[in-house]
Amino acid sequence: MIDFLDPQKGKVREQYGKKSSLIGIFVNVFLFIIKFAVGTLFHSVAVVADAVNSLADAGSSVISLISFKLSSKPADEKHPFGHERIEYIASSVVAVFILLLGIELLKTSFNKIVRPDEIEFSFVVVGVLLFSIAAKLWLYGFNIKLAKRIDSSMLRATAADSLSDVLATSSVLLSTILSPLLGFQLDGYVGILVSVFIMMSGLNILKETLDFLLGQVPSGELVELIDSYVKKYDGVLGIHDLVIHNYGPRRYFASVHVEVDAKEDILVSHDLIDNIERNIAQDLGIHLVIHLDPIITDDPFVNELRELTAKVVSGVDDSLSMHDFRVVKGFTHSNLIFDVVIPHQCKKSDSEVIEEITQKIKEKDKNLFTVITIDRSYI
Structure with a gap:
């Protein structure tokens, strides 16, 4: 039986990581589906960009799930210090993936500015975005709590990513509401803003994990x-x-x-x-x-x-x-x-x-x- 009162034991870390990852996969895939459908239906590249960001988060959770499983392996003949640094490597992979995604979304948003499409205002879009913000706020609180409990850089990165998603989705929501009122398509510009948020999140995660891998001054x-x-x-x-x-x-x-x-x-x-x-x-x-x-x-x-x-x-x-x-x-x-x-x-x-x-x-x-x-x- 696993002793959850001692969160530093390998199996306990694995169980906490598995719990966080599976919930992250479910929530982010669900958000991707509804935001992608609504964004496509109402011709909003910013909403679609936000949807793809959720899909990237789901991918990050998959990598997190795998890394917690591998890092919990005990030390062996070839790795006498254990396998826990796999968590840092996995975080770096997630960071690079997020960066590449942000660059691709930046290109898409720029094209949207050059060739804007008419955006149809809908309370459905507003409702979906509000739901997404609430879900991401909950994920942030959930992951930061677990990160502190097991001292996990992967879960801290996941929590930080959720918080940046809240800001990004809030920007999309603002664009959706203001564009019809101003008579000016903010969609592409907000899409660029979202892509910048994504890239900054990736850079921050990459910096943190590389510091661990290179060897940083202890606290x-x-x-x-x-x-x-x-x-x-x-x-x-x-x-x-x-x-x-x-x-x-x-x-x-x-x-x-x-x-x-x-x-x-x-x-x-x-x-x-x-x-x-x-x-x-x-x-x-x-x-x-x-x-x-x-x-x-x-x-x-x-x-x-x-x-x-x-x-x-x-x-x-x-x-x-x-x-x-x-x-x-x-x-x-x-x-x-x-x-x-x-x-x-x-x-x-x-x-x-x-x-x-x-x-x-x-x-x-x-x-x-x-x-x-x-x-x-x-x-």
């Missing part, structure tokens, strides 16, 4: 969630080098460096990170790999130099941060070995950062040498 909420979860354990002094990979909705693999007291028994520290890895997988569903970083906390000389170096680093650019600090003492000089994280918004080059930090530390004490490794932020 601040997710970063904070992992950060606070790891730091709540006694013995964890800090974390850095957090990297998060997304392999589908709510399917995350991550790695992080955890700082612990160098004096602590290595077996105790190892047991600590084992517990964190196991517990975060159970509690949050995140597959986390932890690298252990022992740091010295009780050496006044090292602590003083760490504080000095941190001030120098932030003084070079307040967006910079450092970690993995250690000191190798010598008879004539001491080496300060540490990593500096340069975020993407920092305009300085790696060499400029290293040179400025080295120079400023030399100004503090000429017997201090730096060994700096540059890191990048992935969060």
Whole structure:
């Protein structure tokens, strides 16, 4: 029996997706039939364009249905991270299909402006369009609710498409009412407007799904969630080098460096990170790999130099941060070995950062040498 109280389980996602897709297919095919018939009967290219848009939405629901089925497949030998990214690929296919449809409708609407047909006003047309608007508003609310419940980019795209359809159909309705009153055929112009709505919807969906496929910065909420979860354990002094990979909705693999007291028994520290890895997988569903970083906390000389170096680093650019600090003492000089994280918004080059930090530390004490490794932020 499927546990619908846990919407992140594969079968549950599949059932939610199937439910949304089948309802979407039924509603959109029905809307296509009545709008296409009415638009053809009353010679309205805008209504026909809106009808074809509904047919495209039905096609999107078919692709959605297939993608939810395929993405719920468990990991296998060739795909050890699972198949959930299929949902992103399917969303991209839908987006391209919508774009092509919008371009075709743009051509048709332009021809309608060049060679306009007389449009017969009918309360039947108005009634059908009002019904379509109401149906699309309901679909929007239905899909956005399910999208939030299972964190689905496909259903969010479907919901957004329904909302854009409401605006597009409202424009067609306005044209149908105003054209006879103004004595001017707005049909072709509104058809162009509808096609633009369709293309914009396709572009927005494509951008969102490509961001997921290319690898985008994880949300601040997710970063904070992992950060606070790891730091709540006694013995964890800090974390850095957090990297998060997304392999589908709510399917995350991550790695992080955890700082612990160098004096602590290595077996105790190892047991600590084992517990964190196991517990975060159970509690949050995140597959986390932890690298252990022992740091010295009780050496006044090292602590003083760490504080000095941190001030120098932030003084070079307040967006910079450092970690993995250690000191190798010598008879004539001491080496300060540490990593500096340069975020993407920092305009300085790696060499400029290293040179400025080295120079400023030399100004503090000429017997201090730096060994700096540059890191990048992935969060």
